[in-house]
Amino acid sequence: MADVKSPANPLFLREEELRQGIEMLFFAYRDFTGEPDAMLARIGLGRAHHRVVYFVGRNPGITVSELLAILKITKQSLSRVLSHLVAEGYIVQRPGLSDRRKRMLELTAKGVELEQMLTDRQRKRFAAAYRAAGAEAVQGFRRVLRDIIDIDDRHRFPEVSALPPGPGKR
Amino acid sequence: MADVKSPANPLFLREEELRQGIEMLFFAYRDFTGEPDAMLARIGLGRAHHRVVYFVGRNPGITVSELLAILKITKQSLSRVLSHLVAEGYIVQRPGLSDRRKRMLELTAKGVELEQMLTDRQRKRFAAAYRAAGAEAVQGFRRVLRDIIDIDDRHRFPEVSALPPGPGKR
DNA sequence: TTTTTACGTCAGCCATGTTGACATTTCCCT
DNA sequence: AGGGAAATGTCAACATGGCTGACGTAAAAA
Numbered sequence: 001m002a003d004v005k006s007p008a009n010p011l012f013l014r015e016e017e018l019r020q021g022i023e024m025l026f027f028a029y030r031d032f033t034g035e036p037d038a039m040l041a042r043i044g045l046g047r048a049h050h051r052v053v054y055f056v057g058r059n060p061g062i063t064v065s066e067l068l069a070i071l072k073i074t075k076q077s078l079s080r081v082l083s084h085l086v087a088e089g090y091i092v093q094r095p096g097l098s099d100r101r102k103r104m105l106e107l108t109a110k111g112v113e114l115e116q117m118l119t120d121r122q123r124k125r126f127a128a129a130y131r132a133a134g135a136e137a138v139q140g141f142r143r144v145l146r147d148i149i150d151i152d153d154r155h156r157f158p159e160v161s162a163l164p165p166g167p168g169k170r
Numbered sequence: 171m172a173d174v175k176s177p178a179n180p181l182f183l184r185e186e187e188l189r190q191g192i193e194m195l196f197f198a199y200r201d202f203t204g205e206p207d208a209m210l211a212r213i214g215l216g217r218a219h220h221r222v223v224y225f226v227g228r229n230p231g232i233t234v235s236e237l238l239a240i241l242k243i244t245k246q247s248l249s250r251v252l253s254h255l256v257a258e259g260y261i262v263q264r265p266g267l268s269d270r271r272k273r274m275l276e277l278t279a280k281g282v283e284l285e286q287m288l289t290d291r292q293r294k295r296f297a298a299a300y301r302a303a304g305a306e307a308v309q310g311f312r313r314v315l316r317d318i319i320d321i322d323d324r325h326r327f328p329e330v331s332a333l334p335p336g337p338g339k340r
Numbered sequence: 341t342t343t344t345t346a347c348g349t350c351a352g353c354c355a356t357g358t359t360g361a362c363a364t365t366t367c368c369c370t
Numbered sequence: 371a372g373g374g375a376a377a378t379g380t381c382a383a384c385a386t387g388g389c390t391g392a393c394g395t396a397a398a399a400a
Contacts, residue, residue: 014297019228021296021312022289024327026221028318029199030242041358046386051196058189064347072200077388079348101346101397119192126191127184129317133310140303140310142191147299148198157194216355234378247357249379271366271377 025148035121048081050118053107056091057115061104063096090114195318205291218251220288223277226261227285231274233266260284 036050055070056062064082068075082105085091090111096102107115130138146157206220225240226232234252238245252275255261260281266272277285300308316327 015293017308018293018296018300020327021300021315022224022292023228024312024315024319025199025202027320027323027326028315029195031320031323032195032318034242034320048387054192058193065345072204073387074389075347076349076390080387083348096346099346099398103347122192123185123188125318126188129314130188130191132317133313136306137310137313138187140307141314142194143303143307144299144311145191145194145198147302148202148295149194150197150201150204153197153201156197157190218356235376243356244358245378246359246380250356253379266377269367269377273378 032122032125035125036118039118039121046081048077049085052078052081052085053090053111053115054119056105057107057112060106063102063104065102067105085111202292202295205295206288209288209291216251218247219255222248222251222255223260223281223285224289226275227277227282230276233272233274235272237275255281 033047037047040046040050051071052067055067059066064075064078067082068078071078082091086093089108092106092108093103094106096104133141142157146154146159149157203217207217210216210220221241222237225237229236234245234248237252238248241248252261256263259278262276262278263273264276266274303311312327316324316329319327
């Protein structure tokens with residue numbers, strides 16, 4: 001029963017490998033959110049606002065229910081954040097074209113500016129990591145991360161096709 | 171300046187690539203935490219408890235300040251969660267050996283059981299993703315994720331060395 | 341016309357983060 | 371030996387962002 005840390009024990013290696021993955025995801029997310037959080041705090045907003053601004057910016061015209069499906073929170077939780085962003089002029093709502101019950105959400109110029117400022121740090125973090133790791137590692141990264149996501153949301157990310165196994169840079 | 175990506179519109183592709191990375195990290199973390207959260211809710215605990223139980227289980231004898239350095243929350247926030255876990259018999263505290271001001275934290279049998287149950291789902295999620303993606307992709311995943319973590323915490327994760335292209339049955 | 345859908349809103353609860361102030365025990369240095 | 375610093379705990383108050391439940395309205399669909 002003793003969990004002997006034998007290097008010849010494949011089960012131990014596997015367990016260690018998985019635990020490290022779990023921890024890296026925790027640390028990465030912790031640091032990934034840290035910088036925007038600090039900026040948001042200065043203007044009286046929170047991480048939830050960033051998420052909304054991000055996904056509205058990324059999907060102009062997105063409806064409330066589509067946003068809910070992405071965030072996986074209740075409409076009441078979203079409402080608090082979203083109405084504040086509308087009131088502050090970061091987001092505008094317009095009735096849907098084919099279905100006027102829907103509210104199409106879009107960033108205002110002010111919203112775009114905010115989104116840019118917030119996401120900029122995260123983009124730079126990724127850019128540095130991608131550059132340091134190289135294209136092949138990035139492909140592996142995407143492949144694994146995609147498979148960690150629940151199956152019903154993987155469609156949001158195209159599968160990475162196999163690169164020709166070139167011997168390095170090209 | 172070695173951004174040899176696409177001859178067509180490298181800036182756009184790069185932006186898209188980075189945004190997808192950001193989003194995948196969001197979705198992965200959302201789903202990664204979802205299952206344990208549901209279990210925790212049933213026994214009156216929260217995600218914060220899971221984090222504490224996880225890192226104490228992973229680092230038996232860890233001190234409060236080491237835990238704080240990992241979680242990056244205030245001692246008051248930790249205190250609330252930790253004292254509850256101690257009161258409920260998931261964790262025991264013992265004075266440090268060389269420095270008796272420190273409190274060495276350890277899981278009880280009950281704590282181990284809880285940790286196993288919670289982390290089990292996450293481990294399985296990673297195991298499935300790792301298996302589906304293959305050893306090379308996992309290496310890239312680790313490489314990139316490690317570089318996303320703030321530099322002062324990267325030491326927690328060994329750099330991935332090139333694997334010998336063994337007769338892997340993955 | 342009736343029902344369903346998409347969205348909004350009010351009210352209250354809970355978990356978990358924050359700041360600030362202060363107490364205790366123990367270690368370390370002069 | 372004495373005094374400051376360190377590691378930890380604690381109390382109180384507050385903010386954020388989740389949640390449930392109940393109810394309302396406009397528009398689409400049946």
